[in-house]
Every structure is written in C-alpha cells, then in structure tokens.
Amino acid sequence: MPPVAPRSGDSIFANLEHMNAELFTLTYGAIVRQLITDLEEVDEVNKQLDQMGYNIGVRLIDEFLAKSNISRCVDFKETAEVIAKVGFKMFLGVTASVINWDADGTSCSIVLEDNPLVDFVELPDNCQGLHYCNILSGVVRGALEMVSMKTEVTWVRDMLRGDEVYELNVKLIKQVPEEYPYKDDE
Amino acid sequence: MIGVGKMKQYTNVLDKPLTKGKQEVSLSAFAFLFSELVQYNQTQVDNIGELERRLEDAGYAVGARVLELLCHRDKGNRRETRLLGILSFVHSTVWKVLFGKVADSLEKGTEHEDEYMISEKELLVNRFISIPKDMGTFNCGAFVAGIVRGVLDGAGFPAVVTAHFVPVEGQQRPRTTILIKFAEEVLHREARLG
Numbered sequence: 001m002p003p004v005a006p007r008s009g010d011s012i013f014a015n016l017e018h019m020n021a022e023l024f025t026l027t028y029g030a031i032v033r034q035l036i037t038d039l040e041e042v043d044e045v046n047k048q049l050d051q052m053g054y055n056i057g058v059r060l061i062d063e064f065l066a067k068s069n070i071s072r073c074v075d076f077k078e079t080a081e082v083i084a085k086v087g088f089k090m091f092l093g094v095t096a097s098v099i100n101w102d103a104d105g106t107s108c109s110i111v112l113e114d115n116p117l118v119d120f121v122e123l124p125d126n127c128q129g130l131h132y133c134n135i136l137s138g139v140v141r142g143a144l145e146m147v148s149m150k151t152e153v154t155w156v157r158d159m160l161r162g163d164e165v166y167e168l169n170v171k172l173i174k175q176v177p178e179e180y181p182y183k184d185d186e
Numbered sequence: 187m188i189g190v191g192k193m194k195q196y197t198n199v200l201d202k203p204l205t206k207g208k209q210e211v212s213l214s215a216f217a218f219l220f221s222e223l224v225q226y227n228q229t230q231v232d233n234i235g236e237l238e239r240r241l242e243d244a245g246y247a248v249g250a251r252v253l254e255l256l257c258h259r260d261k262g263n264r265r266e267t268r269l270l271g272i273l274s275f276v277h278s279t280v281w282k283v284l285f286g287k288v289a290d291s292l293e294k295g296t297e298h299e300d301e302y303m304i305s306e307k308e309l310l311v312n313r314f315i316s317i318p319k320d321m322g323t324f325n326c327g328a329f330v331a332g333i334v335r336g337v338l339d340g341a342g343f344p345a346v347v348t349a350h351f352v353p354v355e356g357q358q359r360p361r362t363t364i365l366i367k368f369a370e371e372v373l374h375r376e377a378r379l380g
Contacts, residue, residue: 018212020209023216023284024211026247026251029251030244031226033247120251
C-alpha cells in the first residue's frame with residue numbers, strides 16, 4: 001500500500017455546496033430548545049440529541065465516502081485523523097485535531113477549537129448538565145458503526161462549561177469483522 | 187496545550203464581538219440536521235397541521251434571533267418601521283443572509299389588501315424533500331414561514347404566515363410561496379402614518 005498522503009478536507013469542502021453557518025447554528029439552537037421544552041429532563045435531551053446524531057451519522061457516512069475519495073483506513077489511528085481533518089472540515093468547515101492516544105491505539109481525543117453549533121449560545125443555570133453538542137458525538141458514533149467500528153464517544157471538555165476547547169473522547173470498543181463470504185472480483 | 191492563549195474566554199456571551207456572518211457549513215450538514223428536525227417533530231404530532239405548527243414554532247425562534255442579529259450588524263441598530271420597509275428587509279436582507287440570495291419575488295395579494303407573498307422557486311429547506319402522497323399539502327417551508335413570522339413579529343408587525351406549494355407551468359417541482367397576512371392593527375397604523 002502506498003504511503004498515505006497528507007489529507008485535508010479543504011479542497012473537498014471548497015467543492016461542495018455551502019450555506020450560511022448562522023442559519024445552521026440557529027436551527028440547531030431551535031432544535032435543542034424544542035427538545036428541552038418537550039422532554040424537560042436534561043438527561044433525556046442529551047439522549048435524544050445523541051440519537052439524532054446517530055441517525056445523521058449512519059446516513060452521512062455514505063456521502064462522506066462518495067465525495068471524499070478516501071480509501072480504506074489501515075487502522076483506528078488513521079480513521080481518527082481522517083474524521084478530524086477531513087470529516088469535520090467537509091461538513092462543518094472547521095478542522096479538528098487528534099490528541100491523547102492511549103498505548104494500544106484504541107482511544108483518543110478529537111479536539112475542536114471552533115464549533116459552528118455554539119455561536120450565540122450560553123447555558124442557563126438550569127441546563128448545566130446539558131451536553132449542547134451531543135449531536136456531534138452521535139454523528140461520529142453512527143458513522144463509525146457503518147464502517148464496522150463500534151465506538152463509545154463522550155465529551156471530555158466543553159467550552160460552554162468554561163473549558164478552553166471542545167474535546168471528544170473516541171474509544172474503539174470492537175471492530176466488527178466484515179461478513180464473509182463476500183464476492184471477490186473474478 | 188492546544189488553544190491556550192489563542193482563545194479568549196468571555197464570561198458572558200454578549201461580550202463577544204459579533205462575527206461577520208461569513209462562516210459557512212456544507213449544505214448537506216444543514217439538510218441532515220433539518221431532516222432530523224422534521225423527523226423528530228413527526229413523532230410528536232398526530233396530524234399535518236400540528237406538524238406544520240411545530241416547525242413554524244421552531245422557525246419563529248430562529249426569526250426572532252435573526253431580526254436582532256441583523257438589526258445590530260447590518261442596519262446600525264435601526265429597524266424598519268414601515269410596512270414596505272420591513273417586507274423588503276425580509277425579502278432582501280434576511281433572505282440574502284440566510285439563503286445566500288434575494289428571494290425570487292415579493293408581491294402584493296390581488297384579492298386582499300393585507301396579504302403579501304414571497305416566492306421562491308426552490309426554497310432551501312425543500313431542496314432535498316419530497317412529500318409522501320399520504321401527507322397531502324404538507325410543506326416544510328412552514329419552518330421558513332416561522333422565520334418570517336418571527337422577524338415580522340419582533341419588529342412589531344404581527345402577521346399570520348403560511349407556506350404553500352404553487353405549481354409552475356413547465357416545471358416539475360412547484361415553487362413555494364410564503365403568504366403573509368398582516369394583523370389588522372398593522373394596516374391601521376400604516377394608514378395613520380400615511
């Protein structure tokens with residue numbers, strides 16, 4: 001396999017259709033507020049946001065693979081880099097970085113400094129337990145599940161709670177082997 | 187550590203300078219999000235009317251914020267006080283910021299004095315939507331109608347705003363018309379102002 005060229009989502013992002021990030025931000029805010037009104041419990045809202053993200057992730061991976069021209073990643077490390085450098089850029093127009101690998105390469109953190117979901121947002125006192133961006137963790141989890149990786153995605157740091165960055169821990173639980181037999185090209 | 191020294195911490199979101207609003211996300215990111223909004227709301231309602239109302243409510247919340255944001259950023263802390271002024275603000279300024287273009291048309295209703303219509307050949311939120319047959323006249327444009335109502339209401343022009351599909355000759359897909367029916371008091375005030 002040839003060495004992996006440095007990849008970035010910039011050119012892919014540039015070729016996609018765009019729209020104003022503010023409508024995106026405010027629409028997301030409207031969704032969160034609607035959930036808080038309907039579900040009342042912050043924990044339930046977190047769960048629902050994660051579920052919505054998951055739904056998006058399982059669909060988004062198709063578009064990602066179709067438009068990014070990314071070939072198969074050799075390991076989880078490469079997968080995480082691709083999510084951070086290409087995935088986030090392609091859809092949200094921001095780049096993330098990957099840090100804090102554990103020794104066996106199955107857990108890392110994706111760090112976002114810029115996050116279009118949270119413009120204009122401040123968590124009121126009664127919503128301190130809210131993971132406002134929980135939809136993102138759901139997206140990552142859903143997308144990875146479609147490429148045979150079961151993961152656990154949790155928030156470590158959150159700027160809305162006073163941290164300096166957004167940090168998302170991604171932990172590989174297990175790699176589901178592909179179903180055999182699949183047809184080889186003859 | 188990443189971010190230290192680069193990111194200024196604001197204790198209050200209002201202290202933060204307003205961005206210029208040039209940041210963009212991919213259209214599909216929005217399409218995915220919007221589809222989740224619609225699907226979630228489908229689980230909360232029994233009929234189409236209710237679904238449209240809920241989408242409109244979500245849009246209203248967006249509209250109220252858009253008005254505030256644009257008045258600060260684009261209008262030098264002023265807002266329109268006259269009927270035609272606010273309509274053209276919606277049709278041009280708001281549309282341009284939210285959808286990247288001025289709306290296709292702004293017309294006055296021919297039958298009623300208090301009705302105006304903003305039409306769009308392919309409304310952004312309807313781009314990737316096809317309505318199942320059993321959902322009849324349902325139009326996701328209800329969300330945009332809500333945005334328009336939010337802007338108008340916030341500016342002191344209460345109105346009933348609805349979204350409708352209008353077939354266009356020679357076109358496969360109908361256009362969406364946002365119908366604005368102003369409250370009586372708005373027209374009275376407008377008449378007084380002369």
